[in-house]
Amino acid sequence: MxxxxxxxxxxxxxxxxxxxxxxxxxxxxxxxxxxxxxxxxxxxxxxxxxxxxxxxxxxxxxxxxxxxxxxxxxxxxxxxxxxxxxxxxxxxxxxxxxxxxxxxxxxxxxxxxxxxxxxxxxxPLNALTAVQALDLLGLTPERSLLVTGAAGAVGGYAVQLAAHRGISVTALARKDDEDLVRSLGAAHFTAGEVEPASFDAVLDAAVLGGAALEWVRDGGVFAGVIPQAQPASVRGVRTGAVEVSADGARLAELVRLVDEGVLTxxxxxxxxxxxxxxxxxxxxxxxxxxxxxxxx
Structure with missing residues (x-):
């Protein structure tokens, strides 16, 4: 072959x-x-x-x-x-x-x-990474979430999955991608103008690292997408990074969301x-x- x-x-x-x-x-x-x-x-x-x-x-x-x-x-x-x-x-x-x-x-x-x-x-890879990163964040619907790289494959799935859970998502992406990320379910959009300590959580799909950590409120939570590469904790922010795992049962749940029209x-x-x-x-x-x- x-x-x-x-x-x-x-x-x-x-x-x-x-x-x-x-x-x-x-x-x-x-x-x-x-x-x-x-x-x-x-x-x-x-x-x-x-x-x-x-x-x-x-x-x-x-x-x-x-x-x-x-x-x-x-x-x-x-x-x-x-x-x-x-x-x-x-x-x-x-x-x-x-x-x-x-x-x-x-x-x-x-x-x-x-x-x-x-x-x-x-x-499989991108949606599992997104859902496992959201699990790492452990957010409830009343919490606010910033997704960096929201127009990318992992970021796009993260926006859709978080919005489906009822979480208010702000998408960080290029200005030309605003319509795209809003169509994925982002309630708010920014091309980079973010106030420090303004979100309960950040899912850093764009791998911005320390810069994205500054946007998490004191005591909030940060999730990266490169294993063991998350920035060190500051201001009581819990930091972590997802290491994607092959999980057929979880993948089946994501397939169901595709067939229900939740995931694009x-x-x-x-x-x-x-x-x-x-x-x-x-x-x-x-x-x-x-x-x-x-x-x-």
Whole structure:
């Protein structure tokens, strides 16, 4: 089968599409025939060596939508099931940017019924990150929340999920994105003019760090999206950062919200698997709204 990998670190040109063996599922695993797989910033980080792994051939891709093709023992999934899944891991021999991928059965959820595979592939990593970050914040509806990077994939899901919970969301994004983030459910918008200590909580999807921490009121809460990279606590503000986990049951809840029209799946463009390097180059240009998706 074909798979996108990196054997040496660098820019988009470092991405190779190679021939490799089809992986076999073990106990409590399933093999998915990939219909679509989103490209995320974490893939660019893996490609450029941010997470290490020098000297290894590293597979790319975390998100997948497709069809169960084979199963190991002790799994409730059947061949032919249409599914989505998160294949967690930054340094792995194969990822979801391939024709087939093996994942743990507990990472899998039934695919949305209301959208195709290309859109479904944009859900797992970013929506799970958003909902797990909101869990970390632990907000009740009367609390105020600022979401930075609200027009991005994680930020956009965070806005929709928080608004669905009845939380008053202020979206921080570029001025040109105001209509977009308001359509996602933001009650308020700012392009950067934020008073210090003015929100009960900040979900920092834009990775602004200390600058965003200043916008949290004394005793409030801050959640980042890069594990262990949150700023130190000040003024009694509780700080933390989500490390996304593959959670099929939680992913199934997010799929239900897609089918109910609560979550919007945004595709910025599609590329053939053989064009993986070209997709990385487009991501590196910036300004992508939604996710680029690879189709084997």
């Amino acid at each position: 074909r798979a996108a990998v990196v054997s040496s670190f660098g820019g988009p040109e470092a991405v190779e599409v190679v021939e490799t063996g089809v992986p076999e599922p073990g106990a409590r695993q399933v093999r998915i025939k990939v219909a679509a797989a989103a490209l995320n910033p974490v893939d660019a980080g893996v490609r450029s060596g941010v997470f290490g792994g020098a000297g290894k051939r590293i597979g790319l891709g975390w998100d997948v939508a497709g069809t169960v093709d084979a199963t190991g023992v002790a799994t409730a999934w059947s061949v032919g099931d249409e599914v989505v899944a998160l294949d967690y891991g930054v340094v792995k021999p194969l990822g979801t940017h391939a024709e087939y991928v093996v994942v743990d059965t507990d990472a899998v959820a039934k695919a949305p019924a209301t959208v195709g595979a290309v859109h479904a592939a944009t859900l 799946l945004r595709v910025a463009g599609t590329y053939a698997l053989d064009e993986a390097a070209k997709a990385h180059a487009r991501l590196a240009e910036g300004g992508v709204r939604g996710r680029l998706v690879l189709v084997p």
